[in-house]
Amino acid sequence: MQLSERSFNVVADVFHRVSGIRLVPAKRQLVIGRLQKLATEKGLSSLDEYVDKVIKAGDERELVRVVDRLTTNETYFFREPAHFEFLADMVARRRPGQEFRVWSAASSSGEEAYSIAMLLADKIGLSGWKIVGTDLSTAMVDAARKALYPMERARNTSPQYLKRFCMRGSGPYEGQLLVSKELRANVSFEQANLMQPLPDIGKFDVVFLRNVLIYFDADAKLDIVRRVSPLIKPGGYLFTGHSESLSNLPTGLTSVKPAVYART
Ligand SMILES: C[S@@+](CC[C@H](N)C(=O)[O-])C[C@H]1O[C@@H](n2cnc3c(N)ncnc32)[C@H](O)[C@@H]1O
Incomplete structure (x- = not known):
């Protein structure tokens, strides 16, 4: 055509x-x-x-x-593993008693949110944490809620996590995996446009804003980061994709590692 x-x-x-x-x-x-x-x-x-x-x-x-x-929705489990190592360290240092909350902002079909969920379930247990995933695309939000994926997307997932947190499909679901009900119970998804007023979803210890800023010009990128930042708890972090630097932008956040910014 x-x-x-x-x-x-x-x-x-x-x-x-x-x-x-x-x-x-x-x-x-x-x-x-x-x-x-x-x-x-x-x-x-x-x-x-x-x-x-x-x-x-x-x-x-x-x-x-x-x-x-x-929209470009490419994603997979445990993409950019350095962020998951950083998150594991953070969880080990967390103040006990407070719910640990993570926002996957631009969650696509949900693999990022469920990767975080596997790590938190491993380090904290099946309660005491919550993950919210949001995306512009309603089709992606629907897919994320289903939590059914081609096995191929889990190529970076450890066999232990696969065994503990996913069910292997058989028959018509051969070659697919379903994220376990226990993990899904702590993960929710909703449609949200980062260009519009953000939904009222509370405050977070970590915000994953990865592989989406790359599509925006500098003004839009700065505007998004400035509106997302107040949703990060003081002492919390913003993760961007490793190809998405904020270094030249007056975001008010402190760069602590490649693609990791602190709200001090
Ligand atoms: C490449 S995926 C990134 C997925 C995941 N964060 C990762 O790093 O693997 C980019 C996602 O950003 C979403 N997106 C694009 N523009 C957006 C906007 N204005 N508001 C919210 N999400 C948006 C797309 O629908 C897509 O699912």
Whole structure:
């Protein structure tokens, strides 16, 4: 399918308005690949028609589907392991008695949140901690709640954790894993857009804000970090992706290690 420059600009504007992410012209082919299924489902044979008849009409439900298709959701269990080592140290030093709370902000399909859950269950036990996962994409939030994954996504997970915290699928679920009910009980997911006022989800010992800031320009990145920071308890930490430095931005946080920032 083709997508004219004019239609591409319409899609890019809508996506930027909703998500804060700018689609550069070089992404035109990617947009075609991701949206053509939506056009076909509407019985339309061209993407320009889809843009004119559906996107421009502003149907909210369809816009959610467009945004879902255009976000990049790649993730896997125990991605960027240095953060999990840091977290394990933090947990060992924590003040007992207080619930340990972690926010996976941009949780995608939930692997990050459940990796944190495995570590906390191992170090603290099955209670005394809570994890909240949020993501812009409703499709990803639904997937995270299901907690069913291709085995391949757990390639960085220790065999001990797999055995303790996951069930191996069989029959129609062959090659998949389901995160255990005990872990799921302490992990919740909801839809939230980092570009909009943040939901009332309490304060956190650690916020994982990883592999999402990369999509925003410096102003949007700073704005997000400044609004997320007050949700970190004093003495708590913000983790970003290792390719997402905040070093040149006046965030008010203190850099303590690569991709680890403290709220002092
Ligand atoms: C590459 S995934 C990162 C997942 C996980 N944090 C990790 O590091 O593996 C990026 C996620 O950011 C989400 N996202 C993009 N823009 C967002 C926004 N404005 N608000 C909330 N989430 C957003 C996408 O839907 C996607 O699931």
